[in-house]
Amino acid sequence: MTTLRTLKKLVLGETWLLPLGVAVVVLTCAFAAEPLLGDAWESGGGFLLLGGVIVVLLASVARSARR
Secondary structure: OHHHHHHHHHHHOOOOHHHHHHHHHHHHHHHHHHHHHOOHHHHHHHHHHHHHHHHHHHHHHHHHHHO
16 A cells, blocks of 8 residues: 555655646636636736635645644
Protein backbone atom coordinates (compact mmCIF):
# COMPACT_ATOMS: atom_id res chain seq x y z
CA MET A 1 0.00 0.00 0.00
CA THR A 2 2.85 2.43 0.68
CA THR A 3 4.14 1.88 -2.84
CA LEU A 4 0.84 3.12 -4.26
CA ARG A 5 0.87 6.17 -2.01
CA THR A 6 4.43 6.98 -3.00
CA LEU A 7 3.59 6.57 -6.68
CA LYS A 8 0.53 8.82 -6.28
CA LYS A 9 2.63 11.52 -4.62
CA LEU A 10 5.23 11.33 -7.38
CA VAL A 11 2.66 11.55 -10.16
CA LEU A 12 0.07 13.90 -8.67
CA GLY A 13 2.01 15.79 -6.05
CA GLU A 14 1.18 16.25 -2.40
CA THR A 15 -2.25 17.77 -2.76
CA TRP A 16 -5.20 17.45 -5.06
CA LEU A 17 -6.69 20.74 -3.92
CA LEU A 18 -4.49 23.00 -6.03
CA PRO A 19 -4.83 21.30 -9.44
CA LEU A 20 -8.53 20.58 -8.98
CA GLY A 21 -9.20 24.10 -7.71
CA VAL A 22 -7.42 25.72 -10.64
CA ALA A 23 -9.31 23.45 -13.04
CA VAL A 24 -12.62 24.47 -11.47
CA VAL A 25 -11.72 28.17 -11.69
CA VAL A 26 -10.66 27.93 -15.32
CA LEU A 27 -13.68 25.88 -16.36
CA THR A 28 -16.05 28.20 -14.51
CA CYS A 29 -14.54 31.22 -16.21
CA ALA A 30 -14.60 29.50 -19.60
CA PHE A 31 -18.26 28.49 -19.47
CA ALA A 32 -20.04 30.92 -17.15
CA ALA A 33 -18.24 34.25 -17.29
CA GLU A 34 -18.96 35.24 -20.88
CA PRO A 35 -22.77 34.85 -20.68
CA LEU A 36 -22.91 36.48 -17.22
CA LEU A 37 -20.47 39.36 -17.71
CA GLY A 38 -20.72 40.03 -21.45
CA ASP A 39 -18.47 42.90 -22.53
CA ALA A 40 -17.09 43.36 -19.02
CA TRP A 41 -15.37 39.98 -19.43
CA GLU A 42 -13.02 41.44 -22.06
CA SER A 43 -11.71 44.11 -19.71
CA GLY A 44 -11.91 42.36 -16.34
CA GLY A 45 -11.92 38.64 -17.04
CA GLY A 46 -8.22 38.19 -16.43
CA PHE A 47 -8.51 39.78 -13.02
CA LEU A 48 -11.42 37.50 -12.16
CA LEU A 49 -9.38 34.47 -13.21
CA LEU A 50 -6.35 35.71 -11.26
CA GLY A 51 -8.48 36.27 -8.15
CA GLY A 52 -9.87 32.75 -8.35
CA VAL A 53 -6.42 31.21 -8.70
CA ILE A 54 -5.12 33.25 -5.74
CA VAL A 55 -8.05 32.10 -3.60
CA VAL A 56 -7.33 28.47 -4.48
CA LEU A 57 -3.62 28.94 -3.76
CA LEU A 58 -4.33 30.52 -0.37
CA ALA A 59 -6.74 27.71 0.52
CA SER A 60 -4.13 25.12 -0.45
CA VAL A 61 -1.42 26.80 1.62
CA ALA A 62 -3.74 27.20 4.62
CA ARG A 63 -4.72 23.53 4.46
CA SER A 64 -1.13 22.33 4.24
CA ALA A 65 -0.07 24.65 7.10
CA ARG A 66 -2.62 23.06 9.46
CA ARG A 67 -0.91 19.68 9.26
